Amino acid sequence: MTYQIHIANTDYKFSAEPNETIVQAAERQGLILPCACRVGSCGACKSQIVSGEVDLGKYQSFALSEADIKSRLALLCVAKAKSDLTIKVRDVKLSHYKVPGFLTKIIDKTEVAPNLIRLVLERENGRPFKFKAGQTYDVVLPGDQRRYYSVASPATQSTSLEFLIHKVPGGLFTSLLFSEGLKIGDGLRLNGPEGCFTFKTPKGRKALFLCTGTGIAPIKSMIQTLIETNDLEGRDLHVYWGVHTSKELVVGELFEQWAKNHEQIHFTPIVSREEAWKGVKGHVQTQAAIDHGDMTEVDAYLCGNNSMIKAAINFLTVRCGLKDDHIYADSFGG
Numbered sequence: 001m002t003y004q005i006h007i008a009n010t011d012y013k014f015s016a017e018p019n020e021t022i023v024q025a026a027e028r029q030g031l032i033l034p035c036a037c038r039v040g041s042c043g044a045c046k047s048q049i050v051s052g053e054v055d056l057g058k059y060q061s062f063a064l065s066e067a068d069i070k071s072r073l074a075l076l077c078v079a080k081a082k083s084d085l086t087i088k089v090r091d092v093k094l095s096h097y098k099v100p101g102f103l104t105k106i107i108d109k110t111e112v113a114p115n116l117i118r119l120v121l122e123r124e125n126g127r128p129f130k131f132k133a134g135q136t137y138d139v140v141l142p143g144d145q146r147r148y149y150s151v152a153s154p155a156t157q158s159t160s161l162e163f164l165i166h167k168v169p170g171g172l173f174t175s176l177l178f179s180e181g182l183k184i185g186d187g188l189r190l191n192g193p194e195g196c197f198t199f200k201t202p203k204g205r206k207a208l209f210l211c212t213g214t215g216i217a218p219i220k221s222m223i224q225t226l227i228e229t230n231d232l233e234g235r236d237l238h239v240y241w242g243v244h245t246s247k248e249l250v251v252g253e254l255f256e257q258w259a260k261n262h263e264q265i266h267f268t269p270i271v272s273r274e275e276a277w278k279g280v281k282g283h284v285q286t287q288a289a290i291d292h293g294d295m296t297e298v299d300a301y302l303c304g305n306n307s308m309i310k311a312a313i314n315f316l317t318v319r320c321g322l323k324d325d326h327i328y329a330d331s332f333g334g
């Protein structure tokens, strides 16, 4: 059975098989819908089902809430059509699918800690990058496979992009990156920017940032952008960064410096697997709960491995009263 999908308020129509996601079906026919994680965990593809029925697929509840489902929203990266559909896609530009993205060149690739690379890219044509702090770009690999990476540099820096990338054993892209398979001077095709994990907290409201490992990248971009645009007045920003060993705190000194220079910024590095570490040990959510207690009026930005995000949401909503609609999360998988 093949279903027809119409994108409301446009002339775009495409067909979908029952076993493919709506995003996959669109791409197969030359249409790009906005999405980032492709595993139902970031919310970038959340869209309205105007008519028809979908199988919502496997999604994370922080990316698609009960209220979203009641409002007939779905995550198009995991949802599949169960009938003909009309969908309304928010904030989208639709483009015909040719060769996706644009070419960049690797201008720096440094192993800043064991299994952790700082990658810097410039555009081949010298044009600026335009993104919002917290967003990702995807690296386009052969066979049109994508890998998403959050920009670590501030949005004020438009001539290059900086990423912090952790090695995943046996991983397709990171195996190339952590070998001579990708060298300084080599080209890399990127697509983006994508994602809605951006800073949204109004002045006067406390913002907590809980991240693990390379989840610090979009947080660095957000905080550095606030600093460089002189937008710290009236803000209260608390960063909790969890790593296994202190060697992974590759931008720790920078955050320490920001916390020293700006009373609005507070930084707590947390190390979980190093006996000799004298600072805070354990989990980011536990320390945030100890420091802040009641979280009914705070925003929380959660970024990094999926298990931390799930555990932090469960713990902080129950223990501290953190509200679902004050949670912003970007899951890197794992």
Ligand SMILES: Cc1cc2nc3c(=O)[nH]c(=O)nc-3n(C[C@H](O)[C@H](O)[C@H](O)COP(=O)(O)OP(=O)(O)OC[C@H]3O[C@@H](n4cnc5c(N)ncnc54)[C@H](O)[C@@H]3O)c2cc1C
Pocket: 036, 037, 038, 042, 136, 147, 148, 149, 150, 151, 163, 164, 165, 166, 167, 168, 169, 170, 171, 172, 173, 174, 175, 195, 214, 215, 217, 330, 331, 332, 333, 334
């Ligand atoms: C929105 C978003 C932003 C991201 N930003 C960053 C970033 O800034 N820095 C960064 O280092 N990574 C980031 N990631 C993760 C990144 O996209 C890749 O998943 C990761 O680098 C592995 O790619 P790979 O091709 O080497 O491995 P793959 O070939 O994709 O995977 C190999 C195996 O490892 C598992 N795996 C994949 N990813 C992970 C993971 N993150 N942890 C544990 N196991 C995994 C897979 O299930 C698979 O079994 C982000 C992911 C998302 C969705």
